[in-house]
Amino acid sequence: MRRANGPALVLAAAISVVTALVVATPAGASGGHSVTFHDDCDPISFNAAIGAGTCVGDGETPFGAFIAELSATRKAAEWRFEPSMLTVKDGRPVLLENEGGETHTFTMVKAFGGGFVPALNALSGTPVPAGECAATLPDGSLVPQPPSPVNVFVTADKEDSFRTAGLAPGTYLFQCCIHPWMRVVLTVK
Numbered sequence: 001m002r003r004a005n006g007p008a009l010v011l012a013a014a015i016s017v018v019t020a021l022v023v024a025t026p027a028g029a030s031g032g033h034s035v036t037f038h039d040d041c042d043p044i045s046f047n048a049a050i051g052a053g054t055c056v057g058d059g060e061t062p063f064g065a066f067i068a069e070l071s072a073t074r075k076a077a078e079w080r081f082e083p084s085m086l087t088v089k090d091g092r093p094v095l096l097e098n099e100g101g102e103t104h105t106f107t108m109v110k111a112f113g114g115g116f117v118p119a120l121n122a123l124s125g126t127p128v129p130a131g132e133c134a135a136t137l138p139d140g141s142l143v144p145q146p147p148s149p150v151n152v153f154v155t156a157d158k159e160d161s162f163r164t165a166g167l168a169p170g171t172y173l174f175q176c177c178i179h180p181w182m183r184v185v186l187t188v189k
Contacts, residue, residue: 033088039100040078056156057101070123075181087187094162098154105177107132108150115177116144126180133177164188
């Protein structure tokens with residue numbers, strides 16, 4: 001019987017550990033990538049201003065500070081997708097990880113625009129909603145487009161995935177239809 005030499009055994013063990021770690025992660029298990037959703041809503045002030053359950057996280061930004069930042073800069077820096085640019089192989093899924101306290105959408109749009117919250121559209125400088133985000137009723141009010149494979153709603157502290165299967169190689173635009181400054185440019189190769 002032949003004995004394995006020390007360095008080969010150590011290398012084999014290291015490869016096994018790395019492989020186990022990659023496969024144990026959802027993105028690694030599917031061979032995909034991830035987009036992380038961030039926000040920093042303070043639950044007391046957001047729920048008081050918008051309604052119970054709007055923010056279920058443990059963020060620290062009061063609603064008034066959020067509105068002030070949005071008014072001054074047309075975005076709230078803590079409300080973002082990471083990364084903002086992503087390249088994936090054709091057919092690979094993208095894991096959507098909401099680490100914030102609010103619901104967000106991951107919506108494929110033809111062009112970046114507003115979402116379905118008129119006040120946030122106005123404050124972010126995107127007064128015209130992207131058609132993939134909102135429908136306009138006869139009275140002028142906006143209603144969200146229903147969830148679909150290309151309009152994914154992800155609640156706070158949850159994960160979902162976006163399937164790139166069926167997308168031709170090319171570049172696609174995604175935004176949050178609630179917070180329209182949250183954007184991703186996704187390239188499928």
